[in-house]
Amino acid sequence: MTHASATSAVRLTVAQAVVRFLAAQFSERDGERRRLFAGVLGIFGHGNVAGIGQALLQHELAASADGGGPELPYVLARNEQAMVHTAVAFARQNDRLQTWACTSSIGPGSTNMLTGAALATINRIPVLLLPSGAFATRVAPPVLQELEQPYAGDLSVNDAFRPLSRFYDQVQRPEQLAAALLGAMRVLTDPVETGAVTLSLPQDVQAQAYDWPTELFAERSWHIARPPAEADRVAAAAAVIREARRPLIVAGGGVHYSGAEAALQRFCEATGIPVGETQAGKGSLLHGHPQLVGAIGSTGTTAANALAAGADVVIGIGTRYSDFTTASRTVFGNQAVRFVNINVAGFDAVKQAGLSVVADARDALQQLTDVLAGDQPYRVDDGYTAEAGRLWADWDAKVQAAYQPGPDVTDRLAPGLLTQAQVLGAVNELSDPRDVVLCAAGSMPGDLHKLWRVRDRRGYHVEYGYSCMGYEIPGALGIRMADPSRDVFAMVGDGGYLMMPGELVTAVQERAKIIVVLVQNNGFGSIGALSESLGSQRFGTQYRYRTEDGRLAGEYLPVDLAANARSLGATVIEVHSADELRDAIGAAKASPGDGGPVVVHVQTDPLVSAPDSDAWWDVPVSEVAELDSTRAAHEQYRQQKKAQRDYLAPS
Incomplete structure (x- = not known):
């Protein structure tokens, strides 16, 4: 395929053009210029291995031949959702001035990124998604992993990205690429419009050659605006x-x-x-x-x-x-x-x-x-x-009492168990001011919001727009890649850990030191507490065997998450007391920066809560129920609803 009107052109595939273009993009604010894309995170499949994959290999080998590293390095991830989380955390740590692109194969590889797209857009964090698609030419439909819909021949699973993206385009022909790329950059660098940006790339289009105007690959600086107040x-x-x-x-x-x-x-x-x-x-x-x-x-x-x-x-x-x-x-x-x-x-x-x-x-x-x-x-x-x-x-006195509980609390704990606030307090007190604490879901985000003492503007990173379980480990990796001079403490419960532990392997691969504080409480502690407050008696929130009468109410499951983390290549430190926790944090801090992930495994009592905020959150309770606990919770809910109001008076 040719571009006859070009006065100066270079012949590349669509995928090669994408890689060359991304490597030439910069952001600029207040006179400070930086590369817009730190690299590409990806997992290859038949949809992108011969397209974006080949282009990244060619880019890397050319840089190596010149005696340097690639301007757009590639990082192999283990889960497509997780790699978007990594990109989001990286971008947030950089105040949205720099991000990563994420490439995936067609079908499940693409749809695995949907959760990450929603998280990025809800939190208004820029990330570029490059999901692959089925053949634009439709030469042999249906191909492997192609969605067939009787009412729309042009529909693909990638259309699911449309409502989750701040900008979406599907490149069906090489001629469409330039406009799609420029539109994507506009949104990624707009502080108002930014979020997930998706360019759907059919696998055959990625491999098609075209004569591109060389101007497309000139370095471009995208200004991050500061709109002035009237x-x-x-x-x-x-x-x-x-x-x-x-x-x-x-x-x-x-x-x-x-x-x-x-x-x-x-x-x-x-x-x-x-x-x-x-x-x-x-x-x-x-x-x-x-x-x-x-x-x-x-x-x-x-x-x-x-x-x-x-x-x-x-x-x-x-x-x-x-x-x-x-x-x-x-x-x-x-x-x-x-x-x-x-x-x-x-x-x-x-x-x-x-x-x-x-x-x-x-x-x-x-x-x-x-x-x-x-x-x-x-x-x-x-x-x-x-x-x-x-x-x-x-309030600060209550925080200190929660961080260092007295015998009235500790004497009620089973041997080897700590309170969650104790764990947070130890990390807060023993970490450096510039270290970053990260969390996303469960009860810990709320406890961190109330209790954590922030000592550096970039020292607190809780994803609470989407509150996505599994964000913690890939997010910590993104922060570490954004600033290797800071240690990152990923606070994660056992429920969140089981959602996405695989990026520990990516951290091992990249020799990235992230400190994962894995809090084991045998289930979904946050939802268990919420369930109890709503009259549902912690139903279905604990990791237990099924009993003879069919209920999940037996003994706790013998799940060994410390062994799991160790099997993935992480250094694991198991903790059974407050003193051991302090020693473990010190050892994790002292570990080498290129030594890979360190997991501190600690067990806590889910029934000991942090100080209460004296505030409410609206979660509806069943209006009718046979359970006394549910009826009591609904009456309390009805009373609390009376304080709810619209704020409509003009200011």
Whole structure:
């Protein structure tokens, strides 16, 4: 196939063109330029082995012949969903300025990436997905793993990516590739639109040759914009804040992605306004800052939630106001509460009927600070500041008691068992400030949100937009690849571990030191506790044998996850006491950076909970039931629903 109009052309296959193009893309923000793609994660099958696979091999061999490494290195993953998680964690750790591409074969290889696509888009993290497809020419249908639908001859399993992607295109002919690639880059580098980007590549098209204009492969820098705030919107926001007597800031992930931590610190120090944090925004202020009152919402601190209950103005900065942040719209209890929302995305800025400032968080905060520091500087009353300080001191004391429980707790534990808060406390206290803690699902994300003391802006990484079990190990690998100077502690329960342990093998392959703290509690501890609170008595949440009467209520299963991790090539340290845990953390920290993964296996008591947030989360309970426990839970649910409200008053 030729391109007759090209004045300067190079003949490549579609796959070779994709690889050469990706290697020439850069992102730029504030004058700092970096490669947009750190490499390609993949698993080869018949859909891509002769296309993208051949192109990556050719790229690698050419770089080796020149005496250097490839600009687009390839990493073999073990699970397609997991490799997307790795790319997402890498991109988030780099403030969304750099990511990976992910290539898969057709059929199950492609659909395995759907969960990762949903996670990336929900969390608004850029990742490029290159699922392979069946023959565009349809020469011998149905080919292996092709979906046949009687009503649509052009439908494939890759169409399932459409609702999960921020940009989707299917390249049926080489002529379509340039527009598809440029469209993909536009979305990947847009702080508002970013998420999963999917380019579906039929396996025959990948191998087709074409004469490409050389201009397509010139280096391109994609500017990451900082949309400025309109002066009148800043003035309007300042006017609302000046009327506030009990204002509260909700710091979301947008603070981190815009690099607005210093601007937020200056703003809250100038005004005295206390700061609560979402999961994505945790670490916007570091532990010990006088305005920090910690996590807010269903998994929040009692300090932040008490202030939220009486707040008359809530200043949301880079938050999408998830149900956990608002405690299912119950945490902001003041009937006259108003919202001021600073967000780069207009979609989020108008939530809670807030006065919207659609702008980059850093620039908007700088402008707002200057306006409020005008002729009559705004600052909250000293009494409000003192109240926030007392509330935080009370909560911080509870955290310390949970980290180092007394005999009233430890004497009730079976031999060899610790509490989950003990485990988190030991890791928090013995890790370095720059180390990263990572988690995604179960009860630990909530406990981390409430209890973890963040000492570095990039030291906290909890995926709680999709809360995807199995994210932890591949996510830790992505963070380690993003910054090998930091140790990564992946906190994972046995349920999450069993979902996706295979990327331990990838960590061994890449000699990547990740520290996996594997908390064994014989089941799904988080859902077990939720089940009990909803009157369902922890049904179906524990790893037990089936009894003679057909119920999963027998003895615990003899599952040895430490042996499993060891069999995958990881160094394993088994822990049976608090002292052994401290020694294990020290040994893991001291292990060489190229020594591969270290798994610290520890057993905990799932019935000992962390301090409560005094907040609610809306999970419906059966309206009718024969079980007394369910009926009691529904009555409690009905009472809690009375506090739920819409925030519709104009600000």
